[in-house]
Amino acid sequence: MAEFSPPSLGKPAVPGSIPDLTAVFLLALAASALLWQEGDSPIAATAIVTIVFTPVLLYLITASSQVAVGVLIAAAAASHFVVPILGLNASPEHISVGVLCVALPVWLKRDPHRPTWNFIDGLLVLYVLLNIFSSVFMSVAPRQNLKWAIQQAVVILPYFMLRFFLTDRRQFKKAFQIFLVIGVMQAAYAMVCFFSNLLTGSEFGMSIGQYGPIPGTNGVQREANILGAYSCACFIALLTMYFKAPRRRLLLGAAIAWAAMAISLSRAAIGAAVIVCLVAGFYATKRKALARPLLVKVAFTILMTTLLIAPSLAPSYIARAKELEISDPMEDASVKFRWFQIALAVEDIIDHPVFGNGTASFQLNFTYEDSGYGDVDQGAWVSNVEMRVLHDTGGVGFVVFSLFAGFLLIRGWKTGQRESSPELLALVLSSLVYAITFQLTEATLLTFGWVHFGLIGSGLVAYTAEQRPFRELKPEYSRVPMRTIPGRAR
DSSP, rough: OOOOOOOSSOOOOOOOSOOOHHHHHHHHHHHHHHHHTTOOHHHHHHHHHHHHHHHHHHHHHTOOHHHHHHHHHHHHOOOTTTEETEEEEHHHHHHHHHHHHHHHHHHHOOOOOOOOOOHHHHHHHHHHHHHHHHHHOOOHHHHHHHHHHHHHHHHHHHHHHHHHOOSHHHHHHHHHHHHHHHHHHHHHHHHHHHHHHHEEEEEEEEEEETTOOOOOOOETSSSSHHHHHHHHHHHHHHHHHHHOOOOOHHHHHHHHHHHHHHTTTTTHHHHHHHHHEEEEEHHHHTOHHHHHHHHHHHHHHHHHHHHHHHHHHHHHHHHHHHHHHHSSGGHHHHHHHHHHHHHHHHHHHHHSSSTTTOOTTTHOOOOTTTTTSOOOOBOOOOOOOOHHHHHHHHHHHHHHHHHHHHHHHHHHHHHHHHHTTTHHHHHHHHHHHHHHHHSSSOTTTTSSSHHHHHHHHHHHHHHHOOOOOOTTSSSHHHHHHHSSTTTOOO
């Protein structure tokens, strides 16, 4: 075993616990070069990614807990890239969870400390088990539904992994900083995609035809509405931190996140931004924490950002506004389709009201062609979170999911105020964005929402549980016997 020098951040690595992987890297590069010569087939591309990046990820993840947390958060923000594996669409979020599961035994052996699990974590475990139960015993196609239930469990795992790695306030705050940095980076990349399409006609990071003749911008997200929701959540979190500790970089990040939300053309995200800002403003006014100079700076920054991108966005927003210029809202194509999906889901819910129909089972019964949404023979989707949970896991699963989210957010809100934790308060406020956008674009089968919940759960425990009370003491003092401390009687 070669001696390993750990990085300065994150939990320290133990000397000699990680082998020298230089030879593995060289072999991986050689294999990749050979595969590349065979052609650009999906199998060869998948093999290259697996052979080259898996050892690198394992090496870095086992070196620092912050790298592990960063990989989880970054993968959750890059759900657009998909590779078919065993009949399932595997994205970076699934691959990152798999890599972390391989590396987890190293951390279990290295760090004897264990997180404090609580009732909220137990509710989430129960929700996962209910998904598996309903998929096996209530579905019309148990084998297929079980695959989707396992996929649901995989995207929920990051919640527990974050709870495992983030066991004190220092680690939680570092993870929150990583979350903000990655949020701004994905927003900036979306801006590059949008203006590249506008100037050169390129299609990377774009969903061509998502809004009819108008292209949608998705960046590294699954689709444009997800980009809008994620960027809006980052925008709220950055503004909350700015009012707590005004720094220019936070205001700049908020401007970038606002611009990414605007180019997504997501009406739900824009509405969520307005509603959550009003809620946050009411809370700040009530607590007398809304400083007028800071409010003026924020308003000026958002106004200037909007004016800069307005000439490029004006035609798209005019076209989107025309969709609302109708006397009956039900004549809107997207509204009509969503209500029709809900009506179909209600029929299945009535048939199986207790335990539901199985995870993602709606697409087994209805396609977009059946729903009158084009001629695509592809499984349809319920785009409302309450209807989707009720359809998949029934009333029992809905109650468990509601208790989990309710306890987590209410306790997080109370703890964030009591402990004066701006990070925890920012996460709870930004989670309200998902509570609104998931009414129209349900995304609980993606990881980013569970990562957000995991950060809230970790911050909640870090600020309430007594874990390692002497963890933040300097090592040289924590190991000194009491009788050798100057000024203390022998």
